[in-house]
Amino acid sequence: MDQRPWSGDRQRWRALHRGYATVWVLLGLCPPVIAVWDQPAATKIWSLALLAGLAASYGIVRVFPGSPVLRPPVYLGVLALGLGGMSYLLGGGAAQFIAALPQFWIFARDPRQAVASSGAAAALTVAGGALRHDLATGNALFTVLGYAAGVGVGLLVHRIVDDGAVRTARLRAELTASEQRLAEAHQRQGAAEERDRLAREIHDTLAQGFASIVVLAEAARTSLATAPDRAARQLLSIEQTARENLTEARVLVGSAPQSGLAPGSIARTLRRTLDRFAEDTGLAVEADLPELACDQPTRIALLRCTQESLANVRKHAAASTVGVVLASRPDGIDLEITDDGRGFVVANSRGFGLDGMRKRLTELGGELIVTSSPGEGTRVLATLPTDGQG
Incomplete structure (x- = not known):
């Protein structure tokens, strides 16, 4: 899993990387070019070649971070060797090392790799300068101090980003849970409203029809012996009411037009x-x-x-x-x-x-x-x- 700082926020990481690219060019690559301009030819050639290699490697890993040609961990090794080489050629490279420190945290897989790779770069920078001068120099001191400060700041930033990622994950989980509870509440509300609608429709249609059928049936039974014509009319009314109830039942189960009422005049209805x-x-x-x-x-x-x-x-x-x-x-x-x-x-x-x-x-x-x-x-x-x- 990608554990680099800002890996959870790609837009922020890319904006930071764009800003740092300018810093690296202006403070990490241009000053050595100026510094070797009055050096012997051999030193100038080797220094410019090494700087060109570092610039090309940085461009490749920045534009194509997933390229098999130069993966970020490999690039960090190339960067450490390049910083050591420049320190040897120029007799010290504390400034260039400090300018390059953010890259070890940008491209490393995790804090442990960032600390290890930047430590290796610091050691190579100090060793390169010591081969040309005494070990006890200002460049060596500033390299060690820069490394210590870089580790402290890098770990602090990584901790802050990790805490932010944890808070973000927690907030997302809470938001998801809230959305789920809201959806369930809406579902329950919708079900309750639908039950209420069905109860109202049943009461207003089927229940009234069945009540009418019961009353008419009782009246028809009473009228059978004394008023057969009236009983026949009541039986016909029972039949009509039952048919209407059947139509309303089909409406309620969705197998008939939703209204259950044919278009027409309200007065005639x-x-x-x-x-x-x-x-x-x-x-x-x-x-x-x-x-x-x-x-x-x-x-x-x-x-x-x-x-x-x-x-x-x-x-x-x-x-x-x-x-x-x-x-x-x-x-x-x-x-x-x-x-x-x-x-x-x-x-x-x-x-x-x-x-x-x-x-x-x-x-x-x-x-x-x-x-x-x-x-x-x-x-x-x-x-x-x-x-x-x-």
């Missing part, structure tokens, strides 16, 4: 529902249903509110008359359903049907207002915004 209700219950129904334009979601919501309200009248109200008024406003549609039944205390109502109607209307930007009191009947007002498009 509500009129058919009210006619069925009056036929099944024998209650008087007074309806004012003008032709109004509205979109399919609005039609479905108004139909479901009507069905739920009529089901409540059938089961709880003991009413004799039901009134239904459909009216248009500049910015929406109102549907009012009233009965003269026994009424109830709205604040004490815990029925799923009223909550389902409220949620359905709220999803479309509408509102449900229920007004009732014991002995005073009930008024249900559903309001929905509309853009006027059918």
